[in-house]
Amino acid sequence: MINEKLLTPKSIAVVGASNNTMKPGGKIIKNLVGNGFQGEIYAVNPHETKVQGIPSFASAEELPSVDLAVLAIPARLCFNIVKTLVEQNDTKAFIIVSAGFGEAGEEGKKLERQIVDLVDRNDACLIGPNCIGVMTPSHASVFTTPIPPLTSDGCDFISGSGATAVFIMESGIPKGLRFANVFSVGNSAQNGVEDVLAYLDETYVPGVSPRVKLLYIENIDNPDKLLFHASSLIRKGCRIAAIKAGSSTAGSRAASSHTGALTSSDAAVEALFRKAGIVRCYGREELTTVACVFMCKELKGKKLAIITHAGGPGVMLTDALENGGLKIPQIPDSPARQTLKEKLFPGSSVENPIDFLATGTAEQLGEIVDACENDFDVDGMAVIFGSPGLFPIRDVYEVLDQKMKSCKKPVYPILPSIINVKEDVAYFLSHGNVNFPDEVLLGKALTKVIHTPPPAPSELFLEGIDVDAIRKIVENAEDGYQSPEIIHQLFDAAGIPRVQEIVAKTETEAVLAATKIGFPVVMKVVGPVHKTDVGGVVLNVRNVAQVQKEFHHLNRIEGVQGVLIAQMASGIELFLGATYEQNFGHVVLCGMGGIYVEVLKDVASGLAPLSINEAQSMLRQLRSYKLLKGYRKQEGVNISLFEEIIVRLSSLLRHATEIKELDINPLLGNEKEILAVDARIRIKK
Amino acid sequence: MINEKLLTPKSIAVVGASNNTMKPGGKIIKNLVGNGFQGEIYAVNPHETKVQGIPSFASAEELPSVDLAVLAIPARLCFNIVKTLVEQNDTKAFIIVSAGFGEAGEEGKKLERQIVDLVDRNDACLIGPNCIGVMTPSHASVFTTPIPPLTSDGCDFISGSGATAVFIMESGIPKGLRFANVFSVGNSAQNGVEDVLAYLDETYVPGVSPRVKLLYIENIDNPDKLLFHASSLIRKGCRIAAIKAGSSTAGSRAASSHTGALTSSDAAVEALFRKAGIVRCYGREELTTVACVFMCKELKGKKLAIITHAGGPGVMLTDALENGGLKIPQIPDSPARQTLKEKLFPGSSVENPIDFLATGTAEQLGEIVDACENDFDVDGMAVIFGSPGLFPIRDVYEVLDQKMKSCKKPVYPILPSIINVKEDVAYFLSHGNVNFPDEVLLGKALTKVIHTPPPAPSELFLEGIDVDAIRKIVENAEDGYQSPEIIHQLFDAAGIPRVQEIVAKTETEAVLAATKIGFPVVMKVVGPVHKTDVGGVVLNVRNVAQVQKEFHHLNRIEGVQGVLIAQMASGIELFLGATYEQNFGHVVLCGMGGIYVEVLKDVASGLAPLSINEAQSMLRQLRSYKLLKGYRKQEGVNISLFEEIIVRLSSLLRHATEIKELDINPLLGNEKEILAVDARIRIKK
Incomplete structure (x- = not known):
């Protein structure tokens, strides 16, 4: 909960102020004065009466009322100072630059939590600890240089790393990049990158507030918040560019399944940024160049x-x-x-x-x-x-x-x-x-x-989606891979077309089932695990006589419990799957099946829930898109139906976050219909 | 023919010297003096006796003997000055910075040619005209700034554009990039980028000569020379990075055939650079960063x-x-x-x-x-x-x-x-x-x-390649698309395996042919153009009886001249083709056929002639490489045979530059054999 006192304080106290400008507490005073802060500056230093010409107080108790306090003192001293200021001096905003908190171990974490509780209780805001500070057009409360030109037509910049923020400014300044508000969130004790962005969104005034936002992110703790406010700001006319460092570490994380091998939390970041309309950058030079384009x-x-x-x-x-x-x-x-x-x-x-x-x-x-x-x-x-x-x-x-x-x-x-x-x-x-x-x-x-798309619409596609049914099925399901029955129920509830299947115990039932489904059909033995190995799958059964013959054949296989009669789907093999990424939700992956996904890695991803437009743009990204549309004499698939199925799947998943892994394989499609033939769903509650 | 007088002159005359350092003739004097040239500097200016403290002569005739002359005077005056200096003053090196020559029209071209003739006749060398000049550790004969640190452990830099050379140095200097010899070749009247590089190769002394070469190229007039000397220098331990500007213009050039649509002279440049071991860059920042890596x-x-x-x-x-x-x-x-x-x-x-x-x-x-x-x-x-x-x-x-x-x-x-x-x-x-x-x-x-490979070996693969036969066939061929017979002769001469084909006029001949080739065979009507449309192609003919039956059937088609009996090839459809690029030679393209080349554009290219290593690296670049090797239950192709065929084709082409277009389609391969089924070859002499 950032507040105005942080951005435009009338008075600032620097606790740990020093005459030595090679120390943080000295440099902050120097920066505040040098950058022409118009309000009152107070120093707190028990050994001085003046610090760099500024009146200095021996302790926080002696300070007058003050809007913002910047603390550059050892971690263990911070709690008491904050307590005094927030309770006695009406201080509503704090920047703690000191290290030695959450990043330093359990003791520091505890200290950090105590300060956050204190600040929260008093409706005050906290930036840091373990950060370089904050700069706004009104004040430069940082212990670093350079201080870039700070004007309201510059960029807002929120950084998860102080040193990186410095280096990014050093990359931008020579290009003429101006800044408005710069936040180094440090340990993000009370406010992380997402929280600051939320504040900038909530207080955004068109034509007045800075239009360009830059982010340097190492961890996305709250993807939903980032998505919501980034999209919102962009819809209001802002432009956002961001670096999310760590794409490779995440990429190498061991994958849990065939689908997962292509996903990773970096795919989730990528999908999130695209959904929000954030221009994703990978380096400082690139970020500041994109920022200059935005200017x-x-x-x-x-x-x-x-x-x-x-x-x-x-x-x-x-x-x-x-x-x-x-x-x-x-x-x-x-x-x-x-x-x-x-x-x-x-x-x-x-x-x-x-x-x-x-x-x-x-x-x-x-x-x-x-x-x-x-x-x-x-x-x-x-x-x-x-x-x-x-x-x-x-x-x-x-x-x-x-x-x-x-x-x-x-x-x-x-x-x-x-x-x-x-x-x-x-x-x-x-x-x-x-x-x-x-x-x-x-x-x-x-x-x-x-090439960065605008933010995706946030409405959820719900036409023909039975949310109550989905919830009931998921709530009754046990952890682990689900049975075909449950998968069918889920697909039916979400309107995802699948092949019809009926289990027959007798020859008569088999004939009836095949007639109901319509020829040709597929017949599969129910019971044995490795159906194909035991000759338990018969494709392209074309008439009643064949059904009868194959039924008897299948019925003789050891371990048989029945015979499944299924609709015979045909067409191009498609791929549709999803994995659940902690905090992000489901990353949906689609493409053509078989070698296209496995060898050529021609897969598009999106973050659930998806809109038709997003599904469209996912399919268009595929190198094999031309094949999907039908190439030369080769029949394609019904593209708009595929898009709808992708969207339906994403809506299903949005209501079933317990589904950690989903893989429709195969999904077969032609120009008339697309049918899920088999699927794997893993639930973990 | 660059010479030593250009690089380490004992004396330099600046013709058109001026006291106004905002004029080229003034700035050159300033740079020479400012950069501490150790030899004699003479000015030529009819209106001054001293220019910037340097003795000035009224005309070139009055000059003493001088090694290098730098001309910064109107184009029309240059010929006479060069004539005087080269004939009377023993001057063996010239830099003409003046514009108004070849780039300005016919008159200028003529003037330029006359000067080149004069210089050639007198065994002298010329840089320019229309350039910024030359810098070496000994002298800075340029009218521009900045003058970078010029030391023998810096980079050699040859630029086809003067302004771009300046901007590249401005990009490199802040990174600490040092230079040794900088050549701005301007109109390349006597010496282009390739010629300067050749000189640097021929005079290269390991451990003494600069090890890093940077090139900025707008036109490659002599690709063979560039390839030869770049490879040679790299083999001697040099590192070369180059920008070849103009990739997009070339890329949009209308393509003349299905194969050509994927080729372009930029593909030729790409292939040339890879063959030479040159690191290809696309911008100034990238070039200077790569140069710093080399340092x-x-x-x-x-x-x-x-x-x-x-x-x-x-x-x-x-x-x-x-x-x-x-x-x-x-x-x-x-x-x-x-x-x-x-x-x-x-x-x-x-x-x-x-x-x-x-x-x-x-x-x-x-x-x-x-x-x-x-x-x-x-x-x-x-x-x-x-x-x-x-x-x-x-x-x-x-x-x-x-x-x-x-x-x-x-x-x-x-x-x-x-x-x-x-x-x-x-x-x-x-x-x-x-x-x-x-x-x-x-x-x-x-x-x-x-990721830039070392230079490819320059030996030509000739095992089983009948060069005489190839030359004879090509010399006797007429312009245009070639008949199957000629194509077969060429492939046979190059050892490129193809399906066996025999034309039969009678049933007995057909049976004999099929027996000789071995079943199954393909039978095709000879005569009609659209064979398939008239039902003139029969696949998979399995025995003598079927041959007899189909022979009679085909023999009844209107316009029939005979029946072709062909080996029935099977396997994966491969793609192998080439186009001839003016000056460069043949760009060979390979990959998997059908959609892989047409839709997925999964094609690798190389410049003929190719070595087995190059063919190997081409195939490994393909996204579909895994499929070529055989994926899951799908049989692959004999990779080393495919490599050999690529190399054989490239050797064939190297001896038949009259072939402007070649397209083996289809080329079918499995794990045992790879066979060319059909091909198209266009010859233009």
């Missing part, structure tokens, strides 16, 4: 113009964007193109990339941008302009700055000469712009952004 | 230790490396691990990543590196050490510097705090080290390097 105007299509004064970077950017699915369309001939061409030096190209040569001027750049904005059929522009170091190029960057502000289309500036025209680039950034020093990293970031 | 000691295995004082970057690097196929193995418990653990602060981890906490010291770092070097089973180390900005960390970087020099295993330094400890990082770089500010970009570069 530009929104790209509303896939067509870009590349404006450059140097061939090479223009070509490399074209490669990166086209390979990533964006378009660098040739500008068709037109009066506007003619007019533009006349304004450029001979030898310039007005196709696309638009190359206005090494000698190109600021004025020409302005003309090109205007033409792209008003006349050419493109959705955005990338402008590449560096310098061989002969003379300053400030005039060009001035025009670029103006155009970026006046254009409705996004303009992505690529200023590669971070050495030659360092000052000019700094001037450009000082006007609130970002810079992409490497065109290919921009290209990849843009590609990633454009 | 470190060679990684001789796949196991890395990650040493870090901050969790986050360690995890992200683990992800990047493990996902890229490297290993971050857990360090097993051992006395050495115990001893190390005791030297670190409580809470440190000595598994892997080795995390020695935010409070970790320089001394501890030294101990960890020593343990990784001497005791732990790893092939290299990545050390992550930044700073939250509280105090300088020079002692840590001093230890790191020493250890990097003393260790036999490579140590990759990741110093992310390029703001907080800017001076310490600069100090570290000043000791000749590189830095990887972003761990994930390092991880990707390292992955790319480790």
Whole structure:
């Protein structure tokens, strides 16, 4: 429960303040003062009356009323200080930077819990412990540098690691990335990344609150909360990019089943991010580049113009964007193109990339941008302009700055000469712009952004799904792998089509069953475990006489308890399965069966519950999608029916979290119908 | 024909020298002087007697003998100056930075040719025109900045674009990348990228010449030369990384056939680079990161230790490396691990990543590196050490510097705090080290390097290949698609197994043919074009009686000229084809046939001629490799036979460059044999 006192306190007390700025308690004071905090700052240090010119108190008891307290003292001293402040000084917000708590063992965990209880009881909020602190446009209560530009049009940034937060800012600042609120949540004692995000969602004011959120996450404790608030913020117009570190460790976790071998909690993270509309990043450079893309105007299509004064970077950017699915369309001939061409030096190209040569001027750049904005059929522009170091190029960057502000289309500036025209680039950034020093990293970031889907709708598909029946079946089921009967009941309750099956004890029953189901049928012995090995499965039984014959044959097998008569499904072998991931819920996997899933690993995943749109996008991700649709003379499957079955399965699972593993194998489909032939379900309550 | 005068001239004349350092002719003088050129510098400027303190001559005629001339004057004046210098002043090396030549139209092309002729006739060398110049450890004859550190242990860098060369250096310098010789080849009038590389190969002295070569290429005019010298240099111990810009434009080129749709000249570039052992990069940041990897000691295995004082970057690097196929193995418990653990602060981890906490010291770092070097089973180390900005960390970087020099295993330094400890990082770089500010970009570069194969052997596989016969067949063939007879002759001459086929005119001939080939056979009508449509193909003919019956049946079809009796091949449908790429030769494509090539695009490519190793690595790249080997109950194909057929085809093609398109379809294989059933070959002379 973050509160306003944390973000915009009128007064801040630094407990453990020091004159030594190489100590955290000294650096926090320095940062607060240096960054121009407008309210009162109080120091608490028993040995000083002034700390860096700030009045210092011998103990917390002596402090006046204070909104926010930052504690940089040994862990064992923190509880009493918090108690004094929260009970006597009306302090409602705490940042504990000190280590030695939960991360250090049982003793520390206990201490941490006591402080959380105390803070909770008093309706106060706590960031940390074991963190670098918090920065907002109002105050920089951190013991680290650098302090980035803190403005309300910057990014909000929530980090599960303090050092990583520092390194991410060091990666972003040279690109001109500005920040608004930076939270280092440390041990997440009261507030983790999800909780801070929830607060930012709940207090979001369109047009006022920061629009871009960056997350660095090591553990997702509450995936539902993350999903809910990330989706909500994005629907309100925000953009979110996040790193979830640890994809490989999770990937190597031993898998419990054939399906599980393809899932992992990283698949769950991936599915969660896609569902929420979060752009997933894997490194600092990538995160800050995506953040810079977010700081530009929104790209509303896939067509870009590349404006450059140097061939090479223009070509490399074209490669990166086209390979990533964006378009660098040739500008068709037109009066506007003619007019533009006349304004450029001979030898310039007005196709696309638009190359206005090494000698190109600021004025020409302005003309090109205007033409792209008003006349050419493109959705955005990338402008590449560096310098061989002969003379300053400030005039060009001035025009670029103006155009970026006046254009409705996004303009992505690529200023590669971070050495030659360092000052000019700094001037450009000082006007609130970002810079992409490497065109290919921009290209990849843009590609990633454009391919991230919007948040999935949160409504649950319930048409024809008997939730009560599902609950009853699951509640009565025992732990372990379920019998065919229970599986059938569950599928029927969820409207998942399956082959009809009837167990016959006598020849007459067998004939009746086959007639009811319709020929051809499959006959299977009931009783023996390894049916195929004992010759207990007969496919393609086409008439009554054959049923009679096979019944007698099967009935002679040792251990026979009956004969199962089943509908004979046909078509393409499909794959549909799910595993339950602790906290996340079910990751649903789908694709074509057999080698497609086992060898080619051509599987799409999504987080239950799924919408039809999500199922659609899952299927379209498959390399084998063309085969599913029917390729050449090969019949495909009914795609919309497959989508519906995926959605139905996901709704079933959402109401049966006790199902830890589910595997429909095989699921056979053609253009008319798709039928589950066999399935495995494991329940654990 | 680059010569030594270009690299280590005793005297340099700058024609068009100026006092205005914002002009190329002024900046070149400034760079030469500023970079401490040890020989004589002469200026040529009719209006000055001194230029920037350097003696200036009114005309080239007045100059003394001079080794190298740099021309920064209008294009039309260049010929006469070169003529004077090369004929009267014993000048053997020229750099023309001026534009207005070949790139500007016909007139310029003519001028350029005249100068090349003149230079050629006089055994002199020319770089440019239309370039930024040349830098070597001896002189910086460029009109641009920055001038990177130029030392013989830096990289050689050859660029097809001047501006891009500048931007690449601006990307490399902040990482500590040093350079040796930098060539901007401009219009490549006499020397292109390949020619400069050839010179570097021919003059290579192991242990003395720069070991790392970087290339930025826009056009590969002479792929054979590039392949030959790149391979040669790499075999001598060099490492080469290159950008070939323009992958997307080429990729969109309309394809002329089903095979061609998957090929493109970019596939040829890709195949060429892989064959040569060149690490292919797609952007500046990537190129300079790979170059920094090359500057470190060679990684001789796949196991890395990650040493870090901050969790986050360690995890992200683990992800990047493990996902890229490297290993971050857990360090097993051992006395050495115990001893190390005791030297670190409580809470440190000595598994892997080795995390020695935010409070970790320089001394501890030294101990960890020593343990990784001497005791732990790893092939290299990545050390992550930044700073939250509280105090300088020079002692840590001093230890790191020493250890990097003393260790036999490579140590990759990741110093992310390029703001907080800017001076310490600069100090570290000043000791000749590189830095990887972003761990994930390092991880990707390292992955790319480790996955680039060594140069392929250059011997041609000729066992059982009748080159004379191939030449005779091709020389006698007419342009266009070839008849089955010619295709059979070619395959037989190359030892490519194919189904046996005999055309029978009578029933007796048909029976004899079938008996000779062996049952079952396929019978096809000869004459009608659409054989299948007229019922002219009969599969699986099993005995003499059936041959007789089908012969009569087929013989009744309109337009019949005979009946073809063919061996009935069976097994997995394979794909093998090739297209001829201008200058490159044949790009050979292979994979599984049908949907694997058409829908799943699971195709591997290589440049003819191929070795068995290359064919092996092509097949292993396929996602369907497991299926080729035989999956579950499904029979596979004879892999080593498939490899041999790929190699044989490539050797055939190497002797028949007139074949522009070749497509074996189908090629059927099982565990015993692989047979070409049908093929299409197009010849154009």
